[in-house]
Amino acid sequence: MAEAWATLGxxxxxxxxxxxLRRGLxxxxxxxxxxxxxxxxxxxxSSRTLAVDLGIARNTVADAYADLVAEGWLTAxxxxxxxxxxxxxxxxxxxxxxxxxxxxxAYDLRPGTPDLATFPRAEWLKAARRALxxxxxxxxxxxxxxxxxxxRTALAGYLAxxxxxxxxxxxxxxxxxxxxxxxxxxxxxxxxxxxxxxVESYGLPPHWRLLTAAGLRTAxxxxxxxxxxxxxxxxxxxxxxxxxHQFPMGGTLHRDRRAAVVDxxxxxxxxxxxxxYDGEFRYDRQPVGALQGLDPDHVVFAGTAxxxxxxxxxxxxxxxxxxxxxxxxRAKGYHDTCGALDQLTLAxxxxxxxxxxxxxxxxxxxxxxxxxxxxxLGREAPQVRATGIAAGLHVVLRLPPGTERAALxxxxxxxxxxxxxxxxRHADAPGECPDALVVGYGTPPEHAWNGALDALCAALSE
Amino acid sequence: MAEAWATLGxxxxxxxxxxxLRRGLxxxxxxxxxxxxxxxxxxxxSSRTLAVDLGIARNTVADAYADLVAEGWLTAxxxxxxxxxxxxxxxxxxxxxxxxxxxxxAYDLRPGTPDLATFPRAEWLKAARRALxxxxxxxxxxxxxxxxxxxRTALAGYLAxxxxxxxxxxxxxxxxxxxxxxxxxxxxxxxxxxxxxxVESYGLPPHWRLLTAAGLRTAxxxxxxxxxxxxxxxxxxxxxxxxxHQFPMGGTLHRDRRAAVVDxxxxxxxxxxxxxYDGEFRYDRQPVGALQGLDPDHVVFAGTAxxxxxxxxxxxxxxxxxxxxxxxxRAKGYHDTCGALDQLTLAxxxxxxxxxxxxxxxxxxxxxxxxxxxxxLGREAPQVRATGIAAGLHVVLRLPPGTERAALxxxxxxxxxxxxxxxxRHADAPGECPDALVVGYGTPPEHAWNGALDALCAALSE
Numbered sequence: 056m057a058e059a060w061a062t063l064g065x066x067x068x069x070x071x072x073x074x075x076l077r078r079g080l081x082x083x084x085x086x087x088x089x090x091x092x093x094x095x096x097x098x099x100x101s102s103r104t105l106a107v108d109l110g111i112a113r114n115t116v117a118d119a120y121a122d123l124v125a126e127g128w129l130t131a132x133x134x135x136x137x138x139x140x141x142x143x144x145x146x147x148x149x150x151x152x153x154x155x156x157x158x159x160x161a162y163d164l165r166p167g168t169p170d171l172a173t174f175p176r177a178e179w180l181k182a183a184r185r186a187l188x189x190x191x192x193x194x195x196x197x198x199x200x201x202x203x204x205x206x207r208t209a210l211a212g213y214l215a216x217x218x219x220x221x222x223x224x225x226x227x228x229x230x231x232x233x234x235x236x237x238x239x240x241x242x243x244x245x246x247x248x249x250x251x252x253x254v255e256s257y258g259l260p261p262h263w264r265l266l267t268a269a270g271l272r273t274a275x276x277x278x279x280x281x282x283x284x285x286x287x288x289x290x291x292x293x294x295x296x297x298x299x300h301q302f303p304m305g306g307t308l309h310r311d312r313r314a315a316v317v318d319x320x321x322x323x324x325x326x327x328x329x330x331x332y333d334g335e336f337r338y339d340r341q342p343v344g345a346l347q348g349l350d351p352d353h354v355v356f357a358g359t360a361x362x363x364x365x366x367x368x369x370x371x372x373x374x375x376x377x378x379x380x381x382x383x384x385r386a387k388g389y390h391d392t393c394g395a396l397d398q399l400t401l402a403x404x405x406x407x408x409x410x411x412x413x414x415x416x417x418x419x420x421x422x423x424x425x426x427x428x429x430x431x432l433g434r435e436a437p438q439v440r441a442t443g444i445a446a447g448l449h450v451v452l453r454l455p456p457g458t459e460r461a462a463l464x465x466x467x468x469x470x471x472x473x474x475x476x477x478x479x480r481h482a483d484a485p486g487e488c489p490d491a492l493v494v495g496y497g498t499p500p501e502h503a504w505n506g507a508l509d510a511l512c513a514a515l516s517e
Numbered sequence: 518m519a520e521a522w523a524t525l526g527x528x529x530x531x532x533x534x535x536x537x538l539r540r541g542l543x544x545x546x547x548x549x550x551x552x553x554x555x556x557x558x559x560x561x562x563s564s565r566t567l568a569v570d571l572g573i574a575r576n577t578v579a580d581a582y583a584d585l586v587a588e589g590w591l592t593a594x595x596x597x598x599x600x601x602x603x604x605x606x607x608x609x610x611x612x613x614x615x616x617x618x619x620x621x622x623a624y625d626l627r628p629g630t631p632d633l634a635t636f637p638r639a640e641w642l643k644a645a646r647r648a649l650x651x652x653x654x655x656x657x658x659x660x661x662x663x664x665x666x667x668x669r670t671a672l673a674g675y676l677a678x679x680x681x682x683x684x685x686x687x688x689x690x691x692x693x694x695x696x697x698x699x700x701x702x703x704x705x706x707x708x709x710x711x712x713x714x715x716v717e718s719y720g721l722p723p724h725w726r727l728l729t730a731a732g733l734r735t736a737x738x739x740x741x742x743x744x745x746x747x748x749x750x751x752x753x754x755x756x757x758x759x760x761x762h763q764f765p766m767g768g769t770l771h772r773d774r775r776a777a778v779v780d781x782x783x784x785x786x787x788x789x790x791x792x793x794y795d796g797e798f799r800y801d802r803q804p805v806g807a808l809q810g811l812d813p814d815h816v817v818f819a820g821t822a823x824x825x826x827x828x829x830x831x832x833x834x835x836x837x838x839x840x841x842x843x844x845x846x847r848a849k850g851y852h853d854t855c856g857a858l859d860q861l862t863l864a865x866x867x868x869x870x871x872x873x874x875x876x877x878x879x880x881x882x883x884x885x886x887x888x889x890x891x892x893x894l895g896r897e898a899p900q901v902r903a904t905g906i907a908a909g910l911h912v913v914l915r916l917p918p919g920t921e922r923a924a925l926x927x928x929x930x931x932x933x934x935x936x937x938x939x940x941x942r943h944a945d946a947p948g949e950c951p952d953a954l955v956v957g958y959g960t961p962p963e964h965a966w967n968g969a970l971d972a973l974c975a976a977l978s979e
Contacts, residue, residue: 065873066679066797068806092677092810098870171654179858180649184642192633192962195827215554217528231693231854335528344530348554365657367857392693394859395829396641408560411527500654 064104076111080119088128088139099129099137161470162507166303166449166495167366173417173501174365178409179400185407186399194395200384202229202372203395205402210372213405214358218334219344221351226380231369231393233330233357234265237295239387240328240355241269243379246386249292255283256484257304262295262330263481275481281309288319293326298346299334303479303493305443305451307343316346320353326379327354333362335414337446338422352376360401362448362497363414368397421448424496424504431508436515448497451476452515459490462515466492469510526566538573542581550590550601561591561599623932624969628765628911628957629828635879635963636827640871641862647869648861656857662846664691664834665857667864672834675867676820680796681806683813688842693831693855695792695819696727699757701849702790702817703731705841708848711754717745718946719766724757724792725943737943743771750781755788760808761796765941765955767905767913769805778808782815788841789816795824797876799908800884814838822863824910824959825876830859883910886958886966893970898977910959913938914977921952924977928954931972 069087071079087093099105102120106113120137123129130140186205194203201207207224214220230236244252252271254263256278263273274291277284282301288294294316298308308316320327329346337343347356351374359371370393375383404410428450429441440453454462459475466473476491499507531549533541549555562570564578571578582599585591592602648667656665663669669686676682692698706714714733716725718740725735736753739746744763750756756778760770770778782789791808799805809818813836821833832855837845866872890912891903902915916924921937928935938953961969 064877065870066876068679068681070681070806087677090683092681092683094674094677097674097678168658171657174654174657176649180642180646183645187638187642192636195633195636195829196630197823197828212556212559215549215556216559217530219530219532219554221552221554231856344532361659365857366659367657369854369856392831394693394831394856395827397856397858408527414528415526 064100065098067100067105067108069105069109071109077115077118077122080109080111080115081122084119084123085126085128088123093139095139095141097139098135099139101136160467160472162503162510163472163498164466164494164496164507164511165472165474165498166493167498168495169362169365169417169448169497170420170500171365171367173420175409175413178413179404182403182407182409183396183400186403187396190395190399194399198392198395200387200392201225201227201380202393203398203402206398206405207372209402209405210358213410214345214356214374217411218331218356218358219348220356220374221348222356222374226375226377228373228375228380228383228387229393229398230371230373230387232361232366232371233332233359234261236357236371236373237262237328238265238269239383240293240326240373240379241266241271242386243382244292244326245270247292251291253288253291253294254481255296255301256481256486257476257479258295258297258302258481259479266295273481273483275484277485278304280306282306282312283308285312285316285319288316288323288325290323291325293328294319295328295330296346297330297332299329299331299343300337300446301443302330302332302447303443303449303451303476305445305447305449307445308346313346313349317350317353320350325353326376329354329356331356331358333447334358335363336418336421336448338418338425339445347374352378355379363410363417364401368401369393370397370401420501421497425450428494428496428508428511431512432515435512439515449493449495452492452494454490454492456490459492462490462492465514466511469514471507471510471514473511526562527560529562529567529570531567531571533571538577539580539584542571542573542577543584546581546585547588547590550585555601557601557603559601560597561601563598622929622934624965624972625934625960626928626956626958626969626973627934627936627960628955629960630957631824631827631879631910631959632882632962633827633829633960635882637871637875640875641866644865644869644871645858645862648865649858652857652861656861660854660857662849662854663687663689664855665860665864668860668867669834671864671867672820675872676807676818676836679873680793680818680820681810682818682836683810684818684836688837688839690835690837690842690845690849691855691860692833692835692849694823694828694833695794695821696723698819698833698835699724699790700727700731701845702755702788702835702841703728703733704848705844706754706788707732709754713753715750715753715756716943717758717763718943718948719938719941720757720759720764720943721941728757735943735945737946739947740766742768744768744774745770747774747778747781750778750785750787752785753787755790756781757790757792758808759792759794761791761793761805762799762908763905764792764794764909765905765911765913765938767907767909767911769907770808775808775811779812779815782812787815788838791816791818793818793820795909796820797825798880798883798910800880800887801907809836814840817841825872825879826863830863831855832859832863882963883959887912890956890958890970890973893974894977897974901977911955911957914954914956916952916954918952921954924952924954927976928973931976933969933972933976935973 069083071083102116103113106116124131129137131137207227210227211222211224251274254273254275256275266273276287345356347354356374360368432439438455441450443451463475474493477488480488531545533545565575568575568578586593591599593599669689672689673684673686713736715738716735718737728735738749778789807818809816818836822830894901900917903912905913925937936955939950942950
C-alpha cells in the first residue's frame with residue numbers, strides 16, 4: 056500500500072526553490088507554465104502523487120495547486136484532474152513560427168512511392184499481433200546487426216521462390232532502405248581501396264550522391280536499346296545495375312549482357328550490385344529472375360519493402376556473397392539496426408502469405424492504371440510514345456525532340472508534379488539524352504487517379 | 518473474372534528451358550528443389566495461377582506437378598495444395614553450418630538492458646492500433662529526416678513535464694539509438710574542424726570507439742566524489758556527460774559543476790552532450806532535472822526508449838540547440854530514418870499516459886530489486902559497499918583493493934555474466950581505478966531474479 060503511489064499518475068519534474076515549501080513549489084510551477092515548458096492542457100500529477108514524489112506533505116502540494124488555480128494558471132475539474140489552463144498560452148518565439156509546408160501539386164506523378172492508401176493496415180496489425188504474441192523476450196533486446204533471424208529466414212524463402220535468388224539467412228542484411236545498404240557497401244569498397252564504381256547512364260541521383268559522399272567516383276556505362284552496355288567494365292571495383300527493370304528507362308537487361316556482367320565479375324573479382332527496387336511488379340509475363348541467381352558469389356541483391364508495402368516501414372535487404380556478408384554486418388554495426396517489431400511483423404506477413412496476396416492485388420491495380428494511361432495517351436497524345444511499360448510503377452513517355460521542357464511547363468500548369476528524363480541522367484553519361492517524361496503512376500490514391508490522368512493528357516495534347 | 522488469377526495464390530519464379538514446355542518446366546522445378554532454392558514445405562502456386570503467370574496451358578503445369586509428385590520432389594494434398602516434399606532435404610553446405618550461439622551464462626547482470634519480460638506487449642499493440650487508425654497516408658511515405666512530427670510533439674511535451682527539458686518539436690531528432698545520435702553529432706563536430714571531445718573517466722567504451730571512428734580524440738576528465746571535474750575543459754569542441762546519473766559510477770553531477778559546465782559552453786561555444794540514458798529511473802527523491810534546462814542553447818539532450826521500454830524498438834532522441842538542429846537533420850539524412858509505425862505508436866503511447874504508467878510500474882519493480890540487493894549484500898558480504906544506488910538499473914559494488922579479478926572469477930564460476938569497473942574505465946583516465954563490480958539488476962526476468970541474487974551473494978561471500 057505504501058508503494059501504490061509509485062505506479063499511479065504521471066511524472067512531473069519541478070524543483071522548488073527559495074524559502075517556504077509552499078511558496079517555492081508555487082513559484083516553480085508558475086514559472087514552468089509561464090515559460091511554456093508545461094504546455095496548455097498538460098495534465099499534472101495528483102497532489103498525492105506529486106507529494107510522494109517530492110517527499111513533502113500532500114497539503115503543501117494541494118495548497119500550491121489551489122493558489123495557481125486561483126491565479127488562473129491551472130484548472131481543476133472533477134474527473135479530469137489538474138491541468139495547465141488554456142488561456143495562459145504564451146508560446147516561445149520558436150514555437151510560434153509557422154511550420155513550413157512543402158508546396159504541393161494537385162497530383163504527384165514522380166516515381167518512387169506506391170499508393171499509400173492501399174497499405175494493408177488491418178492485415179499488418181493482425182500480423183503484428185501474431186508476431187508479438189510468439190516473439191521471445193530477447194527479440195526486444197539489442198539485436199544481431201544483420202537483423203532478426205525470423206525476417207532473414209522468411210526473406211530467404213520468399214526471394215528464392217519469387218525472385219530466383221539463391222541464399223541462406225546468414226547472408227542477408229536487413230537495412231532501413233536500399234540507400235542504407237548502398238552506404239554500407241560503399242564504405243566496404245572504399246575500405247578495400249576502391250576508387251570508382253560503374254553506374255548506369257540513367258538512375259537515381261541520390262544514389263550517385265551517396266556513393267560520391269562515400270568517396271567513390273561514379274562512372275556511367277553507355278546505354279542502348281538492349282540496356283546498359285557492360286563492355287566498358289574494366290578495372291572498376293563494382294557496378295550498380297537495375298537489370299530486372301532499368302530505372303527509369305524501364306527495359307530488361309539483355310541476357311547476353313547479363314552473362315557478360317557476371318563474366319566480368321568472375322574475371323576481375325568485381326562486385327555487381329543488383330538494385331531490384333520493384334521486382335514484384337511485372338505485368339505481361341513472368342518476372343525476370345534475379346541476376347543474383349546466376350552467380351550468388353559475385354552479385355549483391357538489394358530489395359525493399361518501399362514499393363511493395365510502404366517507404367515508411369524503412370525495411371530493405373541486401374543478399375550478400377559469402378565474401379562480403381560478415382564485413383557488411385560489421386560495417387553496419389548494431390547501432391543503426393531497424394526496429395525489431397516491424398521486422399518480426401514483416402516476417403509473419405511473408406510467412407502467412409499476406410505479402411503475396413497484397414503484392415498480387417497491387418499488381419492488378421497498377422496494371423489497370425498502366426493500361427488506362429497507355430490507352431488514353433494513344434488516343435489523345437499520339438506524338439508521345441510510352442516505353443518501359445512491361446513492369447514497375449512508372450513509364451517513360453518519349454517526346455518529339457526539343458519538347459521536354461515545354462512539356463514539363465505544361466504539366467506544372469496542369470498541377471502535376473513530374474520529372475523529365477534529364478533529371479535522371481548522369482552528368483557524365485555518353486551520347487544524347489532523348490526528350491521524355493518519367494511518369495510514376497503508383498503514387499496517386501485511387502480517387503485521384505482519373506484526375507491525374509486527365510491533367511497529364513491535357514498537358515501533353517496541348 | 519479474367520483478372521481474378523492475378524490476386525490469388527503465391528508468386529513463383531521459374532524459367533523453363535530446353536525443348537518441350539512440360540519437360541522444361543519439370544526440369545526447372547526439379548532443379549529448384551534439388552539445389553535447395555525452394556525449401557522443403559514451400560507452398561507452390563496452384564497450377565492455374567502458375568499457368569497464367571507463365572502464359573502457358575494449365576494442363577502443362579498440372580502435368581509437370583504430377584511428374585514431380587511421382588518422383589517424390591513434391592507432395593500434393595487435398596486442401597493444402599502442392600508443396601515441396603520434406604524428404605528431399607539436401608541443404609547446401611552454407612545452411613548446414615550450425616548457427617553460432619553466444620555462450621550464455623545462467624544469469625546476466627551486465628547493465629544496459631531492462632527486464633524484457635515486462636515489455637507491455639498488449640498496451641503497445643493497443644497503441645499501435647490507435648496510431649495506425651488515425652495516421653494520415655503520408656505518414657507511410659519517406660519521412661522527415663527529423664522523424665515523425667507526432668512523436669516529436671509528444672516527446673517535447675513529455676520531456677518538458679518529466680525531465681525539465683526546454684524545447685519544441687522542431688529541434689528534436691528521432692534516431693535509432695543514442696549511439697546513432699552520437700554518430701550524427703560526431704560527424705557535425707568533425708565537419709566543423711573539431712579534433713577532441715572531452716569524456717568522463719568512466720563510461721561506455723562503444724561510445725568512445727564510435728567517436729574515435731568518426732575522427733575525434735576522446736580526452737577523459739578527472740573524476741572524484743562530486744562527479745566529473747569540468748575544470749580541465751578548455752579548448753575541446755564538446756563534452757559528453759551523464760550528469761543525471763553517472764554511468765556507471767551512479768552519482769549525480771554536483772550542482773556547482775553543472776553550472777561550471779554550462780559556463781564553459783557559453784564562454785567557448787563548446788557543445789555539451791547530456792546522455793540521459795536512464796533519467797526515468799530515480800528512486801529516493803525527484804529526478805534531477807535535465808542539465809539541458811539550464812541552457813538549451815548549448816546542451817544537446819539525448820534520451821532513449823531502450824531502458825524505459827526495450828532496446829529492440831531502436832528509438833531514441835536528441836534535443837538540439839537551435840544552432841545544431843538543421844545541421845543534424847541534414848547530416849542524418851532521410852535514408853536512415855526509423856520506421857514510421859513504431860514512431861507513431863510511441864507518440865500514442867506517450868500521449869495516452871501509457872508510458873507514464875509503464876515507467877512508474879517499472880520503477881517500483883526495479884526499486885524492490887535494488888532494495889533486496891542492498892539488504893542481502895549488507896548481511897552476506899559486508900566487505901562490499903554498494904554505491905550509486907539512488908537511481909538507474911545498476912549499482913557499483915566497491916570491493917577491497919586488489920580483489921576485482923578474483924570476484925569476477927567467482928562470479929563466472931557461479932554462472933553470472935558480469936563486468937568489473939575496469940571494463941568501463943577510459944584508458945587515458947587520470948588517477949587510480951578502484952576495484953568494483955558493476956551489477957545491472959534490470960536484465961534478469963522476475964522468475965530468475967532471486968537465483969541471480971543468490972549467485973551474486975555466493976560469489977561475493979566466498
